[in-house]
Amino acid sequence: MATTQIFQETLFASSLMISVLKFDELGLEIARIAYPAALALTADPIASLVDTAFIGQIGPVELAAVGVSIALFNQVSRIAIFPLVSITTSFVAEEDAYSSQQNSVQDNKECTEEAGINNTKEEAQELIPENNKDSISDESKTSSSIFNVSQSPIRKRIIPSASSALIIGSILGLxxxxxLISAAKPLLSFMGVKHDSPMLRPAQRYLSLRSLGAPAVLLSLATQGVFRGFKDTTTPLYATVIGDATNIILDPIFIFVFRLGVTGAAIAHVMSQYLMCGILLWKLMDQVDIFNLSTKHLQLCRFMKNGLLLLMRVIAVTFCVTLSASLAAREGSTSMAAFQVCLQVWLATSLLADGFAVAGQAILASAFANKDYKRAAATASRVLQLGLVLGFLLAAILGAALHFGARVFTKDDKVLHLISIGLPFVAGTQPINALAFVFDGVNFGASDFGYAAASLVVVAIVSILCLLFLSSTLGFIGLWFGLTIYMSLRAAVGFWRIGTGTGPWSFLRS
Structure with a gap:
């Protein structure tokens, strides 16, 4: 009996795996959006890993200093731009869906009118004498050719949310x-880098220089949000790869050839960000009339209302990660250096799952706009299953790779020892992280911004208490226990919303 049950469960798991990886219409659309998005999302953390690897060759103090600065810069950037990007993707997808519906209706109307005109021409043609038909036919071809040429220019899309996102992104970037430049020293002090710390000078220098690229970073991310709403994640991927490849090429030149150290790493990163921003804006202006700035259509109030909700959520989310980095810094440069390596790998690999979150959000926003609830349910189910499969795959790869690859980042034996302690958490939490990221995209696609904010505030409060208690009692390993609890709670609140069929998912109960 037990053998039969095990066999049936094995068959069920196999059929589920086949269903998850099935390349039907929905599977292909998810893949087309998710894979380029995942590569683009992980490109910047990978570039930061390259910075970390190069700077790690200078010394553990510089490695720890840059680690604190990167953590601070990234968290402030997320607070500033993440709500905007998430809202932009949903709003642009909705507006694009409505626009497609209107264009479809307009095209059908034009086809009907054209068919009526053609019928009238045919009736008139029957009344024309045979010897005049050839000359009239030539004239009609000429006029038709001229008419087609006059209609050849392609109209750019008018998407008010795109213009709104760029305006807000530019202001937030400045x-x-x-x-960051004016408050670098007190912010680093809050992160645990005190005035007598050897990390202070390199950390302050790196943070101040890298902050000069903040306008380009935020404008680039806002533009990526627009492209995601169009379900185009390939264009951001190309721009990101070009920008980060430039960063990787310039890093060793500025750090070692020009002997600028952490200053060179910051300069290389800023130059790459402005290059990326220029490429994205150039491609966007080919498709969208971004200068359509009528205040009536910009919907700034709608952006601000939902943006404030997600701002609460992002502050709660980022405070947990920032607090963990601060607690690691307070234990010294060795602990911070090890935590920086583990955290960068943890985030870079986990963000691969965010590709499925982006795909889910874009498809779900269109489905909800069209009231296609069957497609919404199928999309949510598929991206969550794919995220879980990816999480287990990443856990297996990281468990083997990071054990042997830690020396790429540092040669310090004490730092390597702490990295080996964090390794089981970095690898083992990948399935949980994947589900947490994908649930975010699913809830954003349903425009469930209120629940996303409230639930994560509760999660953050519980997680902060766990981090403070566990780090004080268990030290470095306690930080990773706390982060594991934090990601588990994030996944749990996402599952509860859909599982109970509440909010925008109430249709699941009918």
């Missing part, structure tokens, strides 16, 4: 740059 504000972030001013804030």
């Amino acid at each position: 504000l972030q740059a001013v804030f």
Whole structure:
């Protein structure tokens, strides 16, 4: 009996795997959006890993200093731009779906009118004498050719949310740059880098220089949100690869050839960000009339209302990661250096699952706009299953790779020892992280911004208490226990929303 049950469960798991990896219409659309998005999302953390690897060759103090600066810059950037990007993707997808519906209706109307005109021409043709038909036919061809030429210019899309996102992104980028440069020292002090720490000078120098690229970073991310709403993740991928490849090429030149150290790493990163921003804006202006700035259509109030909800959520989310980095820094440069390596690998690999989150959000936003609830349910189920499969795959790869690859980042034996302690957590939490990221995309696709904010505030409060208690009692390993609890709670609240069929998912109960 037990053998039969095991056999049936094995067959069920096999059929589920086949269903998850099935390349039907939905599977192909998810793949077309998710894979380029995943590569683009992981490109910047990989570039940061390259910075980490190069700077790690200078020394553990510089490695720890850059680690604190990168953590601080990334968290402030997420607070500034993540709500905007998430809202932009949903709003643009909705507006694009409505626009497609209107264009479809307009095209059908034009086809009907054209058919009526053609019928009238045919009736008139029957009344024309045979000897005049040839000359009239030539004239009609000429006029038709001229008519087609006059209609050849392609109309750009008018998407108010795209213009709104770029305006807000530009303002936020400038504000972030001013804030980080003027408050670099107190912010680093909050992160545990005190005035007598050897990490202070290189950390402050790196943070101040890298902050000059904040306007380009935020504008680039806002533009990527627009492209995601169009279900185009290939264009952002190309721009990101070009920008990060430039960063990787310039890093060793500025760090070692020009002997600029951490200053060179920051300069290389800023140059790559402005290059990426220029490429994205150039490609976007080919498709969208971004200068359609009528305040009536920009929907800035709608952006601000939902943006404030997600701002609460992002502050809660980023505070947990920032707090963990701060607690690691307070234990010294060795602990911070090891934590930086583990955290960068943890985030870079986990963000692969965010590709499925982006795909789910874009498809779900269109499905909800069209009231296609059957497609919404199928999309949510498929991206969550794919995220879980990816999580287990990443856990297996990281478990083997990081054990042997840690020396790429540092040669310090004490740092390597702490990395080996964090390795089981970095690898083992990948399935949980994947589900947490994908659930975010699913809830954003349903425009469930209120629940996303409220649930994560509760999760953050519980997680912060766990981090403070576990780090004080268990030290470095306690930080990773705390982060594991944090990601598990994020996945749990996402599952609860859909599992109970509440909010926008109430249709699942009918």
